[in-house]
Amino acid sequence: MSVRHRIPDEILAEYAAGDLAEAFGLVVASHVSLCTESRERLEEIEAVGGAILEDVEAEPMGAGSLEATLAKIADGPPPEAPLTFSSTDAGTYILPKPIRDYIGGDVESVKWRSVGMGVKQAILPTSPEATARLLYIPAGCEMPDHGHRGMEMTVVLQGAFLDGEDRFGRGDVEVADEDLAHMPVADVGEDCICLAAADAPLRFSGLLPRLFQPFLKI
Amino acid sequence: MPGSVAEQADWTGHVARIRDAADQAAFAELFLHFAPRVKAFLMRSGANETLAEECAQEVMATLWHKAHMFDPTRASVATWVFTIARNRKVDMLRKQRRPEPEDLPWGPEPEPEQAEVMARQQESERLAGALATLPEKQRALVEAAYFGDLSHSEIAATTGLPLGTIKSRLRLALDRLRHEMKGVTR
Ligand SMILES: [Zn+2]
Ligand SMILES: [Zn+2]
Numbered sequence: 001m002s003v004r005h006r007i008p009d010e011i012l013a014e015y016a017a018g019d020l021a022e023a024f025g026l027v028v029a030s031h032v033s034l035c036t037e038s039r040e041r042l043e044e045i046e047a048v049g050g051a052i053l054e055d056v057e058a059e060p061m062g063a064g065s066l067e068a069t070l071a072k073i074a075d076g077p078p079p080e081a082p083l084t085f086s087s088t089d090a091g092t093y094i095l096p097k098p099i100r101d102y103i104g105g106d107v108e109s110v111k112w113r114s115v116g117m118g119v120k121q122a123i124l125p126t127s128p129e130a131t132a133r134l135l136y137i138p139a140g141c142e143m144p145d146h147g148h149r150g151m152e153m154t155v156v157l158q159g160a161f162l163d164g165e166d167r168f169g170r171g172d173v174e175v176a177d178e179d180l181a182h183m184p185v186a187d188v189g190e191d192c193i194c195l196a197a198a199d200a201p202l203r204f205s206g207l208l209p210r211l212f213q214p215f216l217k218i
Numbered sequence: 219m220p221g222s223v224a225e226q227a228d229w230t231g232h233v234a235r236i237r238d239a240a241d242q243a244a245f246a247e248l249f250l251h252f253a254p255r256v257k258a259f260l261m262r263s264g265a266n267e268t269l270a271e272e273c274a275q276e277v278m279a280t281l282w283h284k285a286h287m288f289d290p291t292r293a294s295v296a297t298w299v300f301t302i303a304r305n306r307k308v309d310m311l312r313k314q315r316r317p318e319p320e321d322l323p324w325g326p327e328p329e330p331e332q333a334e335v336m337a338r339q340q341e342s343e344r345l346a347g348a349l350a351t352l353p354e355k356q357r358a359l360v361e362a363a364y365f366g367d368l369s370h371s372e373i374a375a376t377t378g379l380p381l382g383t384i385k386s387r388l389r390l391a392l393d394r395l396r397h398e399m400k401g402v403t404r
Contacts, residue, residue: 009388009393009396010370010385014363016304018263018307025317039322045392047399048396050298050300053259054255054296055346059257061254065271065274066246066250068275070245072275072279077280096320098317126315127313
């Protein structure tokens with residue numbers, strides 16, 4: 001397996017530090033939910049954050065801050081967000097839990113919009129710096145040939161797609177930037193579902209996809 | 219003292235005392251150590267002093283309420299506090315939702331495996347050592363990546379270095395830290 005199938009350490013660090021745009025964070029959280037090795041790497045990278053916290057030049061707290069904190073504690077914990085799904089039967093879902101939390105259910109709850117040629121998409125509500133979209137691509141179907149103006153991260157959730165020499169299966173991530181133009185194709189055998197996040201509109205090479213661009217909102 | 223194995227073993231004990239006995243004295247010591255660090259983290263992330271003070275208090279209150287969730291076989295107390303502070307920063311400063319990976323079906327065990335707790339502590343010790351010996355440029359970059367409200371492209375803009383250079387330097391530094399933490403010689 002090529003390293004392109006994993007998320008680079010510096011992106012995990014941005015996620016660990018809380019500086020990654022929400023849409024990309026959703027790709028990272030989905031990938032980590034499906035990949036034990038990346039989960040371990042993320043824990044190591046969070047440990048670096050802990051080591052830096054130990055080492056930082058401290059900022060004195062105000063007078064009476066401990067008492068104020070104990071008073072907050074006495075007021076009781078803040079209400080926990082309700083857990084919508086049990087996390088014990090991960091294997092029975094197609095969408096990993098971070099995405100189900102946005103959808104309110106698994107694939108059958110997604111409100112797909114057809115974008116032509118059998119391809120469907122659903123845009124998830126995230127902060128505006130980057131867009132997250134679920135894509136449904138029929139087996140064997142080509143995505144339009146395109147380049148990138150910023151970063152694009154795609155995690156496969158069902159089926160697989162082929163991009164040049166590479167095959168990306170469930171849990172695999174492709175990271176693309178300005179230097180890469182590509183034409184992903186859904187592998188034959190199963191329809192492909194993936195989550196793609198991008199921080200800039202894509203750049204299409206063909207005339208037809210360019211005409212579609214406003215409609216696709218990509 | 220900070221970062222020594224003895225002290226970190228103690229921090230783990232402090233969290234256990236909060237969990238088992240609602241021990242305010244243990245909390246006060248943790249507060250004295252961590253609250254000013256959390257405040258510094260939040261201020262470097264762009265919070266003004268009032269907001270950072272308020273949020274540091276909330277982070278420490280969360281530590282109290284979630285003491286039963288802390289698993290010393292998976293993280294040091296410092297790392298756990300860092301993740302709580304980080305989540306507060308995303309929520310409060312970035313005003314975003316933070317997608318979290320699915321929790322594994324394991325939870326903290328009532329009697330954590332002492333060997334595993336010790337292994338985590340030794341890793342933290344090695345990590346602190348590795349961080350101290352990192353070349354100055356790499357060290358500054360790692361710090362800016364974790365502390366500071368800068369995305370990597372913003373770091374590139376402020377340092378004048380190409381984004382690719384920032385990314386590869388950071389990747390090298392993280393790789394080195396992770397290997398030394400695991401005690402793997404390269
Ligand atoms: Zn691979
Ligand atoms: Zn692309």
